[in-house]
Amino acid sequence: MIALWTRLGRPFRGRIALAFLLATAGGAMAALLLGVSGWFLTASAIAGAAGSAYAFNHLYPSATVRGTAMGRILARYGEQLVGHDATLRLSARLRRHLFEAEARARAGLARPASDSLAVFLDDVHLAEGALLRLWLPAASAAAASLIALVFAGLAGWVPLAVVAGGLALALATGRFGIAEQRRIDARLQTLNDRYRREAASLVENRVELEALGRFGDAAAALGSLSAETAGQALAAGRRTRLAGAFIAMLGGLSATLAVMLGSGATVPLLAGTALSVLAAHQSLAIALGALTAYPATELALLRLNTRIAAPPAIAEPADPAPAPGTILPVRTRQLQIGFPGAAPLCEVPDLDLAAGSVTEITGPSGCGKTTLLETLARLRPPPGGALDYAGIEAADLRAAAIRQHTGFAPQMPDTMRGTLADALRLAQPDADDARLLEACRTALFMPVVTRSPEGLYQSLEEGGSNLSGGELRRLAIARAILRGPELVLLDEPFAGLDAPMRETLAANLGAWARGHAAAIVLATHIPAAGLWPGLTYRQVPLTLSSKRHTSG
Ligand SMILES: Nc1ncnc2c1ncn2[C@@H]1O[C@H](COP(=O)(O)OP(=O)(O)OP(=O)(O)O)[C@@H](O)[C@H]1O
Numbered sequence: 001m002i003a004l005w006t007r008l009g010r011p012f013r014g015r016i017a018l019a020f021l022l023a024t025a026g027g028a029m030a031a032l033l034l035g036v037s038g039w040f041l042t043a044s045a046i047a048g049a050a051g052s053a054y055a056f057n058h059l060y061p062s063a064t065v066r067g068t069a070m071g072r073i074l075a076r077y078g079e080q081l082v083g084h085d086a087t088l089r090l091s092a093r094l095r096r097h098l099f100e101a102e103a104r105a106r107a108g109l110a111r112p113a114s115d116s117l118a119v120f121l122d123d124v125h126l127a128e129g130a131l132l133r134l135w136l137p138a139a140s141a142a143a144a145s146l147i148a149l150v151f152a153g154l155a156g157w158v159p160l161a162v163v164a165g166g167l168a169l170a171l172a173t174g175r176f177g178i179a180e181q182r183r184i185d186a187r188l189q190t191l192n193d194r195y196r197r198e199a200a201s202l203v204e205n206r207v208e209l210e211a212l213g214r215f216g217d218a219a220a221a222l223g224s225l226s227a228e229t230a231g232q233a234l235a236a237g238r239r240t241r242l243a244g245a246f247i248a249m250l251g252g253l254s255a256t257l258a259v260m261l262g263s264g265a266t267v268p269l270l271a272g273t274a275l276s277v278l279a280a281h282q283s284l285a286i287a288l289g290a291l292t293a294y295p296a297t298e299l300a301l302l303r304l305n306t307r308i309a310a311p312p313a314i315a316e317p318a319d320p321a322p323a324p325g326t327i328l329p330v331r332t333r334q335l336q337i338g339f340p341g342a343a344p345l346c347e348v349p350d351l352d353l354a355a356g357s358v359t360e361i362t363g364p365s366g367c368g369k370t371t372l373l374e375t376l377a378r379l380r381p382p383p384g385g386a387l388d389y390a391g392i393e394a395a396d397l398r399a400a401a402i403r404q405h406t407g408f409a410p411q412m413p414d415t416m417r418g419t420l421a422d423a424l425r426l427a428q429p430d431a432d433d434a435r436l437l438e439a440c441r442t443a444l445f446m447p448v449v450t451r452s453p454e455g456l457y458q459s460l461e462e463g464g465s466n467l468s469g470g471e472l473r474r475l476a477i478a479r480a481i482l483r484g485p486e487l488v489l490l491d492e493p494f495a496g497l498d499a500p501m502r503e504t505l506a507a508n509l510g511a512w513a514r515g516h517a518a519a520i521v522l523a524t525h526i527p528a529a530g531l532w533p534g535l536t537y538r539q540v541p542l543t544l545s546s547k548r549h550t551s552g
Pocket of ligand 1 (some may be wrong): 255339342345363364365366367368369371372411523
């Protein structure tokens with residue numbers, strides 16, 4: 001927790017310290033309230049029985065009881081208020097840092113697996129609750145225990161030893177509970193991981209499973225896995241409740257022993273000691289119940305720390321060159337492309353991408369066409385060779401400065417839920433409708449826009465699932481050219497198009513590139529030199545590297 005908090009820049013120190021202070025005060029007041037009440041009621045009763053009720057000054061003790069009762073309520077209320085406030089602020093900062101770190105560390109455009117996303121969200125949830133659920137109750141229990149020890153100390157050495165022993169045994173039970181939970185978690189985690197993976201895959205592959213008539217079986221299998229996981233979690237919960245009951249019972253036992261063995265102390269003091277001990281054990285039992293979530297939280301914090309500290313996919317220069325006004329020409333020399341920890345996919349023929357040019361990257365499936373486009377968009381570092389933009393080495397420029405001049409339409413585009421206009425404006429938030437329509441016309445996306453009276457404001461489902469594959473690709477092309485980038489990277493833009501549509505789309509994009517002095521690079525299985533009049537045309541074939549299969 002401290003490591004993660006330090007990584008976040010130790011924010012909201014004052015608020016967090018105040019939440020701890022209030023939790024400590026709340027715990028102390030709860031034990032004090034019971035202790036003083038026990039002492040006061042017993043002393044009053046004894047005084048009354050002895051017929052000296054009027055001689056007994058009850059004003060100070062009763063004021064203390066009322067004061068601690070009020071103080072306890074205020075401290076608990078304040079702890080909740082300040083603790084929640086600190087947690088919400090911490091969460092906002094944690095999420096921003098995590099999402100930024102994720103975005104920096106992720107190379108290329110591939111989607112993260114859904115199960116890794118589920119683990120990530122669970123981890124964030126656990127980390128966010130750590131302060132409220134674990135640390136504040138622990139602080140409160142520690143303060144209550146201290147007050148019980150003070151009462152016992154006033155009652156004499158023997159009660160002090162008994163109470164200290166009871167508290168030590170309760171703590172040992174807590175430690176044992178955590179160790180046991182760690183063991184259970186390891187077992188539960190295997191089940192949970194399997195459940196998450198299978199649930200994510202069921203949702204992701206629902207359409208295929210339905211088409212193959214296998215959805216019902218898969219859902220039933222997931223249902224029994226879910227029941228098994230829930231059963232294990234319930235069994236773990238039973239053990240926690242048992243440990244809590246044991247701690248409460250220990251409280252009763254050490255309170256009784258303290259009273260029985262504290263012969264040197266006054267009866268009211270012994271009564272106060274007994275009640276404060278019960279309060280301390282109750283706080284400890286609550287804290288222990290929460291602390292059984294400690295192993296899972298510890299693991300979540302470790303994973304989140306690792307994510308935040310993950311090195312960026314593209315290392316940013318320590319002393320970056322000023323953002324260039326233009327990135328063309330883009331030049332590569334003996335550029336290699338590939339993935340970290342694996343042999344380069346291939347060496348790319350040298351490229352000189354100038355304004356008004358079109359370069360078709362061709363080659364067999366899997367040779368690295370997409371990987372090359374991602375490398376040119378600075379989404380992925382090249383394992384070797386030279387890559388520069390307008391004469392500046394890529395490594396000396398911020399990736400964002402390059403991407404600002406780049407438009408990328410991936411082979412399998414993704415969109416968020418919203419409207420067509422929302423999806424387009426991700427590229428250029430201030431673009432007006434006329435500009436959106438112009439991009440849609442160039443990308444042959446108008447048939448989709450005009451088929452609904454809502455036009456650009458018709459709804460778009462998550463992942464573009466209410467568009468066909470070809471329509472989604474053309475939406476991505478419209479988005480890629482919307483802000484007038486200098487370098488346009490198109491992955492299989494013609495896939496699924498018939499010859500006349502392919503010609504029209506190429507003619508539109510060619511005219512657009514001439515008008516905007518842009519360089520187009522496209523990965524394609526269907527090269528067509530004749531489609532690009534008025535542009536400098538080059539076809540660049542990639543070949544499968546023989547090294548890939550023998551090294552890496
Ligand atoms: N994250 C990854 N880690 C390791 N290898 C990968 C990863 N992603 C893709 N590959 C492999 O890299 C190779 C190149 O993939 P790429 O998508 O660039 O090929 P492509 O030429 O665009 O293929 P296609 O024409 O089928 O779209 C493939 O063999 C692929 O299996």
